[in-house]
Amino acid sequence: MTLAIDVFGLNKSFGDKHVVQDFSIQVERGRICGFLGPNGSGKTTTLRMLCGLLTPDSGRGECLGFDILAKAAEIKARTGYMTQKFSLYEDLTIAENLQFTARVHGLDRRRARVEDALHRLGLAERRGQLASALSGGWKQRLALASATLHEPELLLLDEPTAGVDPQARRSFWDEIHALSARGLTVLVSTHYMDEAERCHEIAYISYGRLIARGTAAEVVARAQIVTLRGEGPGVDRLGAEIDGRPGVDSVAPFGAALHVSGVDRTALNAALEPWKRAPFRWTEMDPTLEDVFIKLMKTSQDNFH
Structure with missing residues (x-):
């Protein structure tokens, strides 16, 4: 096993807010690791520390074989970073943006690299179109082309598909898996559970702390959640009455159905006893990653105060 990332005890504070607390993680080369967690949990700060854009207040480790404290410049040179907000030049064309990126990185074979990126991401026919x-979806493709133009070893994606239609998201993830297959290590923050499930492994960060780690299946199994699915007329509107009862950890409507979860099967069934009658019906189901996500969010303590 060759590790792309191997860090221990990272901490970062801004003023009196401890944004990342004793964070440790190991990621193999060529793996796609998804970062999940509530807004403001320190996901972006963590990503930036891992690639040398931010210096941790304490902690140690290596990224791509370089010390994250002493060799940040070497790490940054080998990293591609796609921000949540489109950050290329709106008044340049697709091709001009990529040519500019090639010059910034001081790349050789600039024309060939740009042409390869245009064709690889389906941008060739739009090369003359202004980014604005x-x-x-097309901005996303351009941003990915720019972030990978210098053939990085590590790619950081900060909620890359927010606001993008499902077809564009699928095309994007097909390309990410193709890059991973060629040895690129990818760290991606996301709120989409279907995207998290497409990662080789996930890390759940809750207000600066790593509280769950593994494949999606492993994270679900370790949560030891029992989930009952309620169906019937108006069952999705019972959430407020059921939430907070003894044995109930989370309640979430899924379309016209209701998912009610807890860790104690007996207590959970007892909590639902008043509604175990017609026209409602309840069946136990395998918990989803979203069930685990909701439970972890409800049990997380915001460190803002």
Whole structure:
């Protein structure tokens, strides 16, 4: 096993807010690791520390074989970073943006690299289109082309598909898996559970702390959640009455159905006893990653105060 990332005890504070607390993680080369967690949990700060954009207040480790404290410049040179907000030049064309990126990185074979990126991401026919005229999905492709133009060893994606349609998201993830297959290590923060399930492994960060780690299946299994699915007319509107009862950890409507979860099967069934009658019906189901996500969010303590 060759590790792309191997860090221990990272801490970062801004003023009196401890944003990342004793964070440790190991990621193999060529793996896609998803970062999940509530907004403001320190996911972006963690990503930036791992690639040398931010210096941790304490902690140690290596990224791509370089010390994260002493060799940040070497790490940054080998990293591609795609921010949540489109950060290329709106008044340049697709091709001009990529040519500019190639010059910034001081790349050789600039024309060939740009042409390869245009064709690989389906941008060739739009090369002359201004970035400002692109839809969200096409901007996403351009941003990915720019972030990978210098053939990085590590790619950081900060909620890369927010606001993008499902077809564009699928195309994006197909490309990410193709890059991973060629040895690129990818760290991606996301709130989409279907995207998290497409990662080789996930890390759940709750207000600065790593509280769950593993494959999606492992994270679900370790949560030891029992989930009952309620169906019937108006069952999705019972959430307020059921939430907070003894044995109930989380309640969430899923369309016209209701998912009610807890860790104690007996207590959970007892809590639902008043509604175990017609027209409602309850069946136990395998918990989903979203069930675990909701439970972890409810049990997380915001460190803002």
